[in-house]
Amino acid sequence: MQKFMDWMERYIVPVASKIGAQRHLVAIRDGFATIMPLMIVGSFGLLIHNFPIDSVKAMFGEGGALHWLDVIALNVYAGSMFLMGLFAAISIGYALGKSYDVDGFSTGLVTMASSLILTNMMAYKAPVTWGGFDLGTVGWEPGIFAKWLGSAGLVTILITTLITGTLFAKIVKSGKLNITLPDGVPPAVARSFSALLPTAVVLVLVGIVFAICEAFGYADVYLHVYNGIAKPLMVFSNSLPVLLFIILLQQVLWFFGLHGSNILAPVINGIFLALTAENMAAIAAGNTEGINIINSQFLDSYVNLGGSGLTAALVIVMMFKSKSQVNKQIRNVAGGPAFFNINEPLIFGLPIVLNPIYIIPFIAAPLVSACIAYAASVAGFVAPASAVVPWTCPPIISAWLATGQWQGAAVALVNILVGVLIYLPFVMYADKKNLELEVAEA
Incomplete structure (x- = not known):
C-alpha cells in the first residue's frame, strides 16, 4: 500500500493538480456553476409538466384546471434549461476572460456572438405576409435552429467559446489593437472602445471559418460536429x-x-x-x-x-x-x-x-x-x-x-x-x- 501511495504522489497527484488548475477547465467548471440555478429552475418547470401523480398531471393538460400552470412551467423550462448552450457560451467566456485579467463581460459577449455566427442564421428564408396578402419569400431573415442552443450544440459551443475567448483575451492583453480614450471618458464607454477592434478581429475570423465550411459543403457546422464528435462521445460515455x-x-x-x-x-x-x-x-x-x-x-x-x-x-x-x-x-x-x-x-x-x-x-x-x-x-x-x-x-x-x-x-x-x-x-x-x-x- 505504501509503495502504491508513493507512486501516486510522485506521478499522478502532480498531473491531477495541474489539470485542476488549468484555466480552460476551470472556466468550464465555473461557467457551468454560474448557470446551474437556471438549469435547476428549468428542471422544476419540467417536473411540474411531468408531475409524478397521474391525477394531478391530468389537471395540467388541455382544458384542465391547472393548465395555466403547465404553460408557465414549460415556458420557464424553454427559457432556461433548453438554452443552456447559449448561457454556457456567455458564462464560460466570462470566466475565461477573468482568468486572463480582461473584461469578463466583453469576453462573454464575444464568445456568445461567435457561437451564434456558426449557427448559419442567414440560411433561413422567411415567408412574408402583410394585410392578409402572401408576399412570398423576401430576402434573408435571421433564424436559429433552437436545438443547437441547448445540449445538442454544447460541444460546438464549448470548442468555439474556448478558442474565441482565448483569442480575444490575448489580443486585448497585448494592447496592440486597443483604442485608448482620455481619462474623462466614462469607464463603460472606455471599455467598449478598448474591446472594439479585438471583437472585430475575432468575429470576422469566425465568419471566415464559417464561409470556408460552407464552401466545402459543411454549412451546418453544429450538425456535423454533433454527428461526428458530440453524439459518439455521448454514446461512449x-x-x-x-x-x-x-x-x-x-x-x-x-x-x-x-x-x-x-x-x-x-x-x-x-x-x-x-x-x-x-x-x-x-x-x-x-x-x-x-x-x-x-x-x-x-x-x-x-x-x-x-x-x-x-x-x-x-x-x-x-x-x-x-x-x-x-x-x-x-x-x-x-x-x-x-x-x-x-x-x-x-x-x-x-x-x-x-x-x-x-x-x-x-x-x-x-x-x-x-x-x-x-x-x-x-x-x-x-x-x-x-x-x-x-x-x-x-x-x-x-x-x-x-x-x-x-x-x-x-x-x-x-x-x-x-x-x-x-x-x-x-x-x-x-x-x-x-x-x-x-x-x-x-
Missing part, C-alpha cells in the same frame, strides 16, 4: 464501464486530498449534463424512447449520497458504532453537512485522505451503488433521472425528484444500506484503534 472509471478516478483524487468533483466537473458537466438535458428534452416532447440511463443526475441521485464516496452510509455507521471520543466528535460535526451532501469535514477531519483503512470502502461503496442503480434502471424498475436537482438536496429525496418516482427513492435507500454494510467493518476497526489509543493515553 453513456455506458457503465465509463461511469465506473469516472467514479474510480474521482475517489482516488479525493483520497490524495484533491477535490475530485471539481477536477472532473468539466467532463461531468460537458458530457453527462448534456445527457441529462437530452432526457429533459425528450420528456418535454412526450417521448420516452432513447432516454439516457447514465447522466449527471444519476451520480447525484444514486452515487454521491452524502457526498463523494457515499459518505451518508459512513455517517450512519459512525452514529451507531462509534465508541471512541474522536469518532464521536467528528460524527457530531460531520452529520449535519452530510445530510446536504457536504462531506469535507469527514474527508479531511476523520480523515479519509491518505488513510489506508478507509480507501477500500471509500472506493467500493460508490462503485457498487452505481452498479445497483444501473441494474435497476436497465431492468425497468426505475425510470432514468430526467431532471436537474440541486446537489445539496438530501439523499433519497434527490432521487425521487430526479426520477419523479418513489422507485428512485427506494434505489437510493438500498444503496445507502449497502454502503452501511461496506463501511461497517472498516469503521469498527478504525474506531477500535482510536479507542485503544485513548485508553493508552488515559
Whole structure:
C-alpha cells in the first residue's frame, strides 16, 4: 500500500493538480456553476409538466384546471434549461476572460456572438405576409435552429467559446489593437472602445471559418460536429464501464486530498449534463424512447449520497458504532453537512485522505451503488433521472425528484444500506484503534 501511495504522489497527484488548475477547465467548471440555478429552475418547470401523480398531471393538460400552470412551467423550462448552450457560451467566456485579467463581460459577449455566427442564421428564408396578402419569400431573415442552443450544440459551443475567448483575451492583453480614450471618458464607454477592434478581429475570423465550411459543403457546422464528435462521445460515455472509471478516478483524487468533483466537473458537466438535458428534452416532447440511463443526475441521485464516496452510509455507521471520543466528535460535526451532501469535514477531519483503512470502502461503496442503480434502471424498475436537482438536496429525496418516482427513492435507500454494510467493518476497526489509543493515553 505504501509503495502504491508513493507512486501516486510522485506521478499522478502532480498531473491531477495541474489539470485542476488549468484555466480552460476551470472556466468550464465555473461557467457551468454560474448557470446551474437556471438549469435547476428549468428542471422544476419540467417536473411540474411531468408531475409524478397521474391525477394531478391530468389537471395540467388541455382544458384542465391547472393548465395555466403547465404553460408557465414549460415556458420557464424553454427559457432556461433548453438554452443552456447559449448561457454556457456567455458564462464560460466570462470566466475565461477573468482568468486572463480582461473584461469578463466583453469576453462573454464575444464568445456568445461567435457561437451564434456558426449557427448559419442567414440560411433561413422567411415567408412574408402583410394585410392578409402572401408576399412570398423576401430576402434573408435571421433564424436559429433552437436545438443547437441547448445540449445538442454544447460541444460546438464549448470548442468555439474556448478558442474565441482565448483569442480575444490575448489580443486585448497585448494592447496592440486597443483604442485608448482620455481619462474623462466614462469607464463603460472606455471599455467598449478598448474591446472594439479585438471583437472585430475575432468575429470576422469566425465568419471566415464559417464561409470556408460552407464552401466545402459543411454549412451546418453544429450538425456535423454533433454527428461526428458530440453524439459518439455521448454514446461512449453513456455506458457503465465509463461511469465506473469516472467514479474510480474521482475517489482516488479525493483520497490524495484533491477535490475530485471539481477536477472532473468539466467532463461531468460537458458530457453527462448534456445527457441529462437530452432526457429533459425528450420528456418535454412526450417521448420516452432513447432516454439516457447514465447522466449527471444519476451520480447525484444514486452515487454521491452524502457526498463523494457515499459518505451518508459512513455517517450512519459512525452514529451507531462509534465508541471512541474522536469518532464521536467528528460524527457530531460531520452529520449535519452530510445530510446536504457536504462531506469535507469527514474527508479531511476523520480523515479519509491518505488513510489506508478507509480507501477500500471509500472506493467500493460508490462503485457498487452505481452498479445497483444501473441494474435497476436497465431492468425497468426505475425510470432514468430526467431532471436537474440541486446537489445539496438530501439523499433519497434527490432521487425521487430526479426520477419523479418513489422507485428512485427506494434505489437510493438500498444503496445507502449497502454502503452501511461496506463501511461497517472498516469503521469498527478504525474506531477500535482510536479507542485503544485513548485508553493508552488515559
